[in-house]
Amino acid sequence: MPVILCHGPKGGTGTTFVAAHLAMGLSAEGADVTVLTFAARDTMPLHFGLSQAISLPSLTAPADEAVLVGGINLRHWTRSADDADLLPMLNDLGYLSPGKDRVMVLDVPSGDWRAARRIAQAACAHVCPLTVQPDSLALLPQMFDEAGTDGLSRTAFVINALDETRRLSRHGAAFVRELAGQRLVGRIRSDEAVPEAMAMLQPLSRYAPASAALSDVRAISGKLVDALHSTDPVWIAPSAASRAA
16 A cells, blocks of 8 residues: 655644645545544544544554545554554555555654654655745755655655745745755645635535635645556656766
8 A cells, every 4th residue: 555644844834734635636536545643633634524523543443433534544643653663563554565546644743753754765655745934945955955865756845825926925936846846746725715614614625616725736636646556656756867866
């Protein structure tokens, strides 16, 4: 099963939103999708139209305790994402075995960067949501250094909550495009319908089917689906120049 890591360098970049909607996009394409969230204060249920009071079962909980929404299996890891037993357990459960019809999406908080870096080595892709605010962009050079060439070969960047009517946002987006190149796989426009849908306990697709943000994240999901069906197991392959180096 391909494992897709969703992890950003800073809180507030919309990692959970991106993880939830990538899962929905993959499910719509026929994949059997499990979402595993590591956040201590988890907002994942809100993106599926569930109350925050819903307690998601552990990854190891029996099937009769599963929370299924649209066929997507929502799970929560109650221990640290830095748990040394996590990857061996995922392997034992078959989550790291080959195959494209079953997918696991991991939602890892920004603070668990050591765990995310380790998980990224086993994942087929690392989706990194960013905003174009200065405090987010300032972390990018450090993140590139920490990931190294091999880690970046699996990393795809997504600009979230982009307001192109603002000059700073436009300039920030241009900076990310220059720095990330082909690894920038899309942008999600700022859309008030996103928090409104959460407040109404409705999935965004039901509350605002014409949402600009929904259209954008679906396009990104489509790229991911195409990549998972590619013969190349690395989603965002290094450029020819970096391979030659």
